[in-house]
Amino acid sequence: MKSRAPFPLQPHHTMATPHQAAEGVIINDPGQLNALRRYLRDDARPFQVLGGGSNLFFTEDFPGIVVLNRIESHRVLKDSNGETILELGAGLAWPAVVERVLADRLYGIENLALIPGRVGAAPIQNIGAYGIEISERLVHVRAYDLDTGEWLTFPAEACGLGYRDSIFKHPPWKGRLIITHAALRLHRRPQPVIRYQALRTYFSERNITHPTPEQVFRAVVDIRTAKLPDPACLPNAGSFFKNPVVPLAQWEALRERRPDIAGWPVEGGMKLAAGWLIEQAGWKGRRIGGVGTHQRQALVIINYERRPGREVAAFAEKVRAAVARRFGVMLEAEVEQVAPPYPRLRPSN
Numbered sequence: 001m002k003s004r005a006p007f008p009l010q011p012h013h014t015m016a017t018p019h020q021a022a023e024g025v026i027i028n029d030p031g032q033l034n035a036l037r038r039y040l041r042d043d044a045r046p047f048q049v050l051g052g053g054s055n056l057f058f059t060e061d062f063p064g065i066v067v068l069n070r071i072e073s074h075r076v077l078k079d080s081n082g083e084t085i086l087e088l089g090a091g092l093a094w095p096a097v098v099e100r101v102l103a104d105r106l107y108g109i110e111n112l113a114l115i116p117g118r119v120g121a122a123p124i125q126n127i128g129a130y131g132i133e134i135s136e137r138l139v140h141v142r143a144y145d146l147d148t149g150e151w152l153t154f155p156a157e158a159c160g161l162g163y164r165d166s167i168f169k170h171p172p173w174k175g176r177l178i179i180t181h182a183a184l185r186l187h188r189r190p191q192p193v194i195r196y197q198a199l200r201t202y203f204s205e206r207n208i209t210h211p212t213p214e215q216v217f218r219a220v221v222d223i224r225t226a227k228l229p230d231p232a233c234l235p236n237a238g239s240f241f242k243n244p245v246v247p248l249a250q251w252e253a254l255r256e257r258r259p260d261i262a263g264w265p266v267e268g269g270m271k272l273a274a275g276w277l278i279e280q281a282g283w284k285g286r287r288i289g290g291v292g293t294h295q296r297q298a299l300v301i302i303n304y305e306r307r308p309g310r311e312v313a314a315f316a317e318k319v320r321a322a323v324a325r326r327f328g329v330m331l332e333a334e335v336e337q338v339a340p341p342y343p344r345l346r347p348s349n
């Protein structure tokens, strides 16, 4: 277990707020987790696990230990009948995994190209893009319970995977598990998924009716790079808010006012495009000081000047308030704010 104190956080989360943690610890091997547990319990300091740091931001200096998950194993659990189950270390970079499996002619996650972050975050967030969610490919998640010191395996059905949601974001598991591995089911036979509108448009413009998985990958890369800012240049954490779901009655009323509003039927009502709501509320490309929404995708908040986290949070509040005022729709953040109270382990007796 390598440890550094103090530990600058800016290079380790894509929103790049200029804070630091009291200490940073790097985990490369699941065998280090018992020692980590003892270390965290000994003085009951707060801790925060970081994968790629691409879906959270720090609002202040972190008064505890940041644990960088860098478990990078890669194991084939099954390879028969055209189906391959891969168990991947939680610290592997997700975009590299997508490229590697495609190069190995394994199919099923090409739509999830270029999603920033590491493997361990994929089930927590139930990452999804361009017509696919990881819930459709996940077999199981393995994790170490810092509370009890036990190893746990969660079959995909037990992970409570919903839209950008899972049991790992809620009690009793939040702030208690280190996800060490995620296993995915992939296929040898190409089964391209092109139901997402932007992909259909992309292929019809090119007169491609039956794209290969490699072409789907290329398309997703092209669409994403055209729309979404590269966090290495413009610090951001992807979609800042979730796409909200409103009851049917509210949807009807909104459509009466704005016949051009887009919505998708889902359980519990209609899902709206948060980016559209923000744009229509007049906040696309708007900037206050060093923080603003992206010019081409209003749902992304950019920390242009690497400002402190509280300025990002204050800007997001203004966006939320503007959408609420204009449409009566309350946006819910998708990006997590690391702010007090922080989790900590009970000291050992």
Ligand code: EPU
Residues within 6 Å of the ligand: 128, 129, 130, 131, 196, 198, 227, 237, 238, 239, 240, 241, 242, 243, 262, 273, 274, 275, 276, 277, 279, 284, 296, 297, 298, 299, 334
């Ligand atoms: N739109 C606007 N103005 C904007 C942005 C979007 O009018 O400024 C409209 C678009 O024209 C389109 C609709 O909103 O009609 C949806 O836009 P888009 O296809 O860009 O997708 P999104 O709903 O904004 C979601 C995910 C993304 C994912 C894409 C593609 C959420 C919160 N976001 O964005 O995920 O890449 O779909 O599947 O569900 C992320 O989670 O960080 C993320 C980037």
